[in-house]
Amino acid sequence: MEHNPKLISSEVAALWSAFMQNSMSYWIVQHFANVNEDPESTEIIQTTLTNCNFVVNEVKRIFETENHAVPIGFTQEDVNFKAGRVYSDLFTLRYIKYMAAAGTAAAAAFLEVLARNDVRQFFSKTSKMFMKLYNDTCDLLLKKGAFIRSPTIAPMEKAEYLQSESFLSGIIGRHRPLTAIELGHISKNTETNSIGRTFVAGFSQTAQSPEVRKYMERGTEIAAKHETVFRQILVEDGVPLPSTWDSTISQSTVAPYSDKLMMFQTNSLSVISIAGYGAAIGASLRKDLGGHYTRLVAEILQYANDGVQLMIENRWMEQPPQNVDRDALRNRSV
Structure with missing residues:
Protein backbone atom coordinates (compact mmCIF):
# COMPACT_ATOMS: atom_id res chain seq x y z
CA MET A 1 0.00 0.00 0.00
CA GLU A 2 1.39 3.41 -0.94
CA HIS A 3 1.86 5.67 2.08
CA ASN A 4 0.98 9.27 1.25
CA PRO A 5 0.92 11.24 4.53
CA LYS A 6 -0.82 14.59 4.72
CA LEU A 7 1.11 17.72 5.64
CA ILE A 8 1.53 18.18 9.38
CA SER A 9 1.13 21.57 11.07
CA SER A 10 4.87 22.34 11.25
CA GLU A 11 5.24 21.61 7.53
CA VAL A 12 2.33 23.89 6.68
CA ALA A 13 3.86 26.62 8.84
CA ALA A 14 7.28 26.26 7.22
CA LEU A 15 5.89 26.29 3.68
CA TRP A 16 3.57 29.24 4.36
CA SER A 17 6.38 31.28 5.93
CA ALA A 18 8.74 30.49 3.05
CA PHE A 19 6.11 31.56 0.51
CA MET A 20 5.43 34.89 2.25
CA GLN A 21 9.08 35.82 2.73
CA ASN A 22 10.15 34.89 -0.78
CA SER A 23 7.19 36.46 -2.56
CA MET A 24 8.03 39.70 -0.72
CA SER A 25 11.78 39.52 -1.41
CA TYR A 26 11.15 38.70 -5.06
CA TRP A 27 9.40 42.01 -5.71
CA ILE A 28 11.85 44.02 -3.62
CA VAL A 29 14.74 42.65 -5.66
CA GLN A 30 12.79 43.08 -8.91
CA HIS A 31 12.77 46.83 -8.32
CA PHE A 32 16.46 46.72 -7.37
CA ALA A 33 17.08 45.01 -10.73
CA ASN A 34 15.06 47.67 -12.53
CA VAL A 35 17.29 50.51 -11.27
CA ASN A 36 20.60 48.63 -11.00
CA GLU A 37 23.59 50.29 -12.68
CA ASP A 38 26.32 47.92 -11.45
CA PRO A 39 27.13 45.22 -14.07
CA GLU A 40 28.99 43.15 -11.44
CA SER A 41 25.78 42.77 -9.45
CA THR A 42 23.57 41.64 -12.33
CA GLU A 43 24.21 37.90 -12.02
CA ILE A 44 23.68 37.86 -8.27
CA ILE A 45 20.44 39.83 -8.60
CA GLN A 46 19.15 37.42 -11.24
CA THR A 47 20.12 34.42 -9.10
CA THR A 48 18.20 35.94 -6.18
CA LEU A 49 15.09 36.31 -8.33
CA THR A 50 15.45 32.72 -9.56
CA ASN A 51 15.78 31.40 -6.01
CA CYS A 52 12.78 33.34 -4.70
CA ASN A 53 10.67 32.32 -7.69
CA PHE A 54 11.60 28.65 -7.18
CA VAL A 55 10.47 28.74 -3.54
CA VAL A 56 7.17 30.48 -4.34
CA ASN A 57 6.29 28.11 -7.19
CA GLU A 58 7.28 24.97 -5.29
CA VAL A 59 5.22 25.90 -2.23
CA LYS A 60 2.29 26.72 -4.51
CA ARG A 61 2.60 23.30 -6.17
CA ILE A 62 2.67 21.44 -2.83
CA PHE A 63 -0.27 23.37 -1.41
CA GLU A 64 -2.38 22.88 -4.52
CA THR A 65 -1.62 19.15 -4.51
CA GLU A 66 -2.70 18.93 -0.86
CA ASN A 67 -5.80 21.13 -1.35
CA HIS A 68 -4.39 23.82 0.92
CA ALA A 69 -5.24 27.42 0.12
CA VAL A 70 -2.29 29.14 -1.55
CA PRO A 71 -1.26 32.34 0.29
CA ILE A 72 -1.92 35.69 -1.36
CA GLY A 73 1.56 36.96 -0.57
CA PHE A 74 2.78 39.79 -2.79
CA THR A 75 2.26 40.48 -6.47
CA GLN A 76 3.24 42.97 -9.15
CA GLU A 77 0.62 45.29 -7.67
CA ASP A 78 2.96 45.77 -4.69
CA VAL A 79 5.79 47.28 -6.76
CA ASN A 80 5.94 50.43 -8.86
CA PHE A 81 8.50 50.05 -11.63
CA LYS A 82 7.99 53.67 -12.62
CA ALA A 83 9.46 54.76 -9.28
CA GLY A 84 13.10 55.73 -9.39
CA ARG A 85 15.99 54.67 -7.19
CA VAL A 86 15.65 54.96 -3.42
CA TYR A 87 18.59 52.76 -2.32
CA SER A 88 22.12 52.42 -3.72
CA ASP A 89 23.39 49.43 -5.72
CA LEU A 90 25.70 48.61 -2.82
CA PHE A 91 22.69 48.41 -0.51
CA THR A 92 21.17 45.92 -2.95
CA LEU A 93 24.11 43.57 -2.41
CA ARG A 94 23.93 44.01 1.33
CA TYR A 95 20.22 43.29 1.35
CA ILE A 96 20.74 40.15 -0.74
CA LYS A 97 23.53 39.00 1.60
CA TYR A 98 21.24 39.60 4.56
CA MET A 99 18.19 37.83 3.11
CA ALA A 100 20.30 34.92 1.80
CA ALA A 101 21.70 34.36 5.29
CA ALA A 102 18.21 34.57 6.78
CA GLY A 103 16.86 32.18 4.15
CA THR A 104 19.63 29.66 4.78
CA ALA A 105 19.10 29.79 8.55
CA ALA A 106 15.30 29.51 8.26
CA ALA A 107 15.45 26.53 5.88
CA ALA A 108 17.93 24.74 8.15
CA ALA A 109 15.79 25.45 11.24
CA PHE A 110 12.63 24.18 9.53
CA LEU A 111 14.27 20.83 8.74
CA GLU A 112 14.09 19.81 12.39
CA VAL A 113 10.29 19.79 12.37
CA LEU A 114 9.64 18.28 8.93
CA ALA A 115 8.52 14.67 8.42
CA ARG A 116 7.62 14.23 4.75
CA ASN A 117 10.51 13.40 2.46
CA ASP A 118 9.47 15.75 -0.33
CA VAL A 119 9.18 18.71 2.04
CA ARG A 120 12.55 17.91 3.61
CA GLN A 121 14.13 17.66 0.17
CA PHE A 122 12.60 21.00 -0.81
CA PHE A 123 14.01 22.82 2.22
CA SER A 124 17.36 21.05 1.87
CA LYS A 125 17.61 22.31 -1.71
CA THR A 126 16.46 25.78 -0.63
CA SER A 127 19.14 25.93 2.06
CA LYS A 128 21.86 25.01 -0.46
CA MET A 129 20.62 27.57 -2.98
CA PHE A 130 20.61 30.43 -0.53
CA MET A 131 23.90 29.36 1.04
CA LYS A 132 25.57 29.57 -2.38
CA LEU A 133 23.91 32.94 -3.00
CA TYR A 134 25.21 34.16 0.36
CA ASN A 135 28.77 33.06 -0.40
CA ASP A 136 28.72 34.56 -3.90
CA THR A 137 27.44 37.87 -2.51
CA CYS A 138 30.08 37.88 0.22
CA ASP A 139 32.79 37.30 -2.40
CA LEU A 140 31.58 40.26 -4.46
CA LEU A 141 31.36 42.53 -1.41
CA LEU A 142 34.91 41.51 -0.44
CA LYS A 143 36.07 42.21 -3.98
CA LYS A 144 34.52 45.67 -3.77
CA GLY A 145 36.06 46.27 -0.34
CA ALA A 146 32.57 46.73 1.07
CA PHE A 147 32.23 43.69 3.35
CA ILE A 148 31.62 44.85 6.93
CA ARG A 149 33.78 42.73 9.23
CA SER A 150 33.27 42.20 12.95
CA PRO A 151 36.03 43.47 15.31
CA THR A 152 39.29 41.54 15.64
CA ILE A 153 40.78 40.35 18.93
CA ALA A 154 44.26 39.22 19.96
CA PRO A 155 44.95 35.46 19.67
CA MET A 156 44.24 33.46 22.84
CA GLU A 157 47.57 32.33 24.34
CA LYS A 158 46.28 29.22 26.10
CA ALA A 159 43.04 27.34 26.89
CA GLU A 160 41.99 27.32 30.54
CA TYR A 161 38.99 26.92 32.86
CA LEU A 162 37.25 29.80 34.62
CA GLN A 163 38.18 30.16 38.27
CA SER A 164 35.92 32.99 39.44
CA GLU A 165 32.23 33.82 39.27
CA SER A 166 33.22 37.45 38.61
CA PHE A 167 33.38 36.36 34.96
CA LEU A 168 29.59 36.58 34.94
CA SER A 169 29.29 40.12 36.28
CA GLY A 170 32.75 41.63 35.87
CA ILE A 171 35.47 42.73 38.22
CA ILE A 172 34.44 45.25 40.90
CA GLY A 173 34.21 48.70 39.36
CA ASN A 314 -5.61 48.23 7.04
CA ARG A 315 -6.35 44.62 6.05
CA TRP A 316 -2.70 44.04 5.10
CA MET A 317 -2.08 41.16 7.51
CA GLU A 318 -2.66 37.80 5.85
CA GLN A 319 -3.98 35.19 8.26
CA PRO A 320 -1.54 32.31 8.82
CA PRO A 321 -2.95 28.75 8.63
CA GLN A 322 -4.57 27.85 11.93
CA ASN A 323 -6.40 25.02 13.65
CA VAL A 324 -10.17 24.67 13.37
CA ASP A 325 -12.08 26.79 15.89
CA ARG A 326 -14.33 24.10 17.37
CA ASP A 327 -16.13 26.54 19.70
CA ALA A 328 -17.08 28.74 16.75
CA LEU A 329 -18.45 25.71 14.90
CA ARG A 330 -20.45 24.58 17.91
CA ASN A 331 -21.86 28.02 18.59
CA ARG A 332 -22.63 28.97 14.98
CA SER A 333 -26.10 30.35 14.39
CA VAL A 334 -28.47 27.92 12.73
Missing part, protein backbone atom coordinates in the same frame (compact mmCIF):
# COMPACT_ATOMS: atom_id res chain seq x y z
CA ARG A 174 34.48 47.51 35.76
CA HIS A 175 33.34 44.75 33.43
CA ARG A 176 35.61 41.99 32.23
CA PRO A 177 36.55 42.05 28.52
CA LEU A 178 34.01 40.82 26.01
CA THR A 179 34.36 37.25 24.78
CA ALA A 180 34.60 36.50 21.06
CA ILE A 181 31.10 34.98 21.23
CA GLU A 182 29.66 38.14 22.80
CA LEU A 183 31.45 40.27 20.20
CA GLY A 184 30.01 38.13 17.44
CA HIS A 185 26.44 38.68 18.63
CA ILE A 186 26.96 42.41 19.12
CA SER A 187 28.32 42.69 15.57
CA LYS A 188 25.45 40.69 14.08
CA ASN A 189 22.80 42.68 15.93
CA THR A 190 24.46 45.97 14.97
CA GLU A 191 24.36 44.85 11.33
CA THR A 192 20.68 43.92 11.57
CA ASN A 193 19.81 47.33 13.01
CA SER A 194 21.92 49.11 10.40
CA ILE A 195 20.22 47.49 7.43
CA GLY A 196 16.85 47.93 9.11
CA ARG A 197 17.52 51.62 9.75
CA THR A 198 18.40 52.18 6.10
CA PHE A 199 15.34 50.31 4.88
CA VAL A 200 12.78 52.04 7.11
CA ALA A 201 14.36 55.45 6.52
CA GLY A 202 13.61 54.98 2.82
CA PHE A 203 10.14 53.67 3.67
CA SER A 204 9.44 56.72 5.86
CA GLN A 205 9.88 59.14 2.94
CA THR A 206 8.01 57.08 0.35
CA ALA A 207 5.07 55.53 2.25
CA GLN A 208 1.70 56.83 1.13
CA SER A 209 -0.12 56.55 4.46
CA PRO A 210 0.74 59.17 7.14
CA GLU A 211 0.38 56.44 9.77
CA VAL A 212 2.88 54.22 7.98
CA ARG A 213 5.33 57.12 7.55
CA LYS A 214 5.09 57.86 11.27
CA TYR A 215 5.60 54.18 12.10
CA MET A 216 8.70 54.03 9.88
CA GLU A 217 10.13 57.20 11.46
CA ARG A 218 9.75 55.55 14.85
CA GLY A 219 11.52 52.45 13.54
CA THR A 220 14.42 54.55 12.28
CA GLU A 221 14.81 56.11 15.73
CA ILE A 222 14.69 52.72 17.49
CA ALA A 223 17.29 51.16 15.17
CA ALA A 224 19.61 54.14 15.55
CA LYS A 225 19.24 53.99 19.34
CA HIS A 226 20.07 50.28 19.43
CA GLU A 227 23.10 50.78 17.20
CA THR A 228 24.32 53.45 19.62
CA VAL A 229 23.93 51.09 22.58
CA PHE A 230 25.97 48.36 20.87
CA ARG A 231 28.67 50.76 19.69
CA GLN A 232 28.98 52.23 23.18
CA ILE A 233 29.59 48.75 24.59
CA LEU A 234 32.44 48.32 22.12
CA VAL A 235 33.87 51.77 22.94
CA GLU A 236 33.86 51.03 26.67
CA ASP A 237 35.66 47.74 25.98
CA GLY A 238 38.29 49.42 23.82
CA VAL A 239 37.22 47.47 20.74
CA PRO A 240 37.78 49.15 17.33
CA LEU A 241 34.41 50.09 15.86
CA PRO A 242 33.52 48.47 12.52
CA SER A 243 32.71 50.80 9.65
CA THR A 244 29.06 51.74 9.30
CA TRP A 245 26.74 50.22 6.72
CA ASP A 246 25.96 52.15 3.57
CA SER A 247 22.96 54.35 4.30
CA THR A 248 22.77 56.26 1.02
CA ILE A 249 19.15 57.09 0.28
CA SER A 250 17.97 59.19 -2.62
CA GLN A 251 15.62 62.16 -2.27
CA SER A 252 12.82 60.35 -4.11
CA THR A 253 9.42 60.43 -2.43
CA VAL A 254 7.80 58.14 -5.01
CA ALA A 255 7.07 54.77 -3.43
CA PRO A 256 8.61 51.77 -5.22
CA TYR A 257 6.63 49.44 -2.94
CA SER A 258 3.14 49.30 -1.49
CA ASP A 259 2.57 50.25 2.13
CA LYS A 260 1.51 46.64 2.70
CA LEU A 261 4.86 45.31 1.47
CA MET A 262 6.85 47.88 3.45
CA MET A 263 5.00 47.02 6.64
CA PHE A 264 5.55 43.29 6.11
CA GLN A 265 9.28 43.80 5.47
CA THR A 266 9.59 45.94 8.58
CA ASN A 267 7.79 43.32 10.64
CA SER A 268 10.16 40.65 9.27
CA LEU A 269 13.15 42.75 10.31
CA SER A 270 11.66 43.10 13.80
CA VAL A 271 11.15 39.34 14.09
CA ILE A 272 14.76 38.68 13.03
CA SER A 273 16.01 41.26 15.55
CA ILE A 274 14.00 39.64 18.35
CA ALA A 275 15.43 36.21 17.46
CA GLY A 276 18.94 37.67 17.32
CA TYR A 277 18.61 39.33 20.70
CA GLY A 278 17.20 36.13 22.20
CA ALA A 279 20.17 34.12 20.94
CA ALA A 280 22.53 36.80 22.29
CA ILE A 281 20.95 36.65 25.75
CA GLY A 282 21.64 32.91 25.92
CA ALA A 283 25.23 33.32 24.73
CA SER A 284 26.24 36.40 26.76
CA LEU A 285 27.67 35.59 30.20
CA ARG A 286 28.22 39.21 31.24
CA LYS A 287 25.13 40.25 33.20
CA ASP A 288 25.12 43.82 31.89
CA LEU A 289 24.79 42.51 28.33
CA GLY A 290 21.77 40.42 29.30
CA GLY A 291 20.24 43.54 30.80
CA HIS A 292 20.78 45.53 27.63
CA TYR A 293 19.30 42.83 25.39
CA THR A 294 16.29 42.27 27.66
CA ARG A 295 15.48 45.99 27.65
CA LEU A 296 15.99 46.38 23.89
CA VAL A 297 14.01 43.27 22.95
CA ALA A 298 11.03 44.57 24.95
CA GLU A 299 11.13 47.76 22.86
CA ILE A 300 11.19 45.82 19.59
CA LEU A 301 8.37 43.54 20.76
CA GLN A 302 6.18 46.58 21.41
CA TYR A 303 7.15 48.10 18.06
CA ALA A 304 6.38 44.85 16.22
CA ASN A 305 3.05 44.47 18.03
CA ASP A 306 2.04 48.01 17.07
CA GLY A 307 2.98 47.23 13.48
CA VAL A 308 0.81 44.10 13.42
CA GLN A 309 -2.13 46.12 14.74
CA LEU A 310 -1.60 48.72 12.01
CA MET A 311 -1.49 45.98 9.37
CA ILE A 312 -4.68 44.38 10.68
CA GLU A 313 -6.50 47.74 10.71
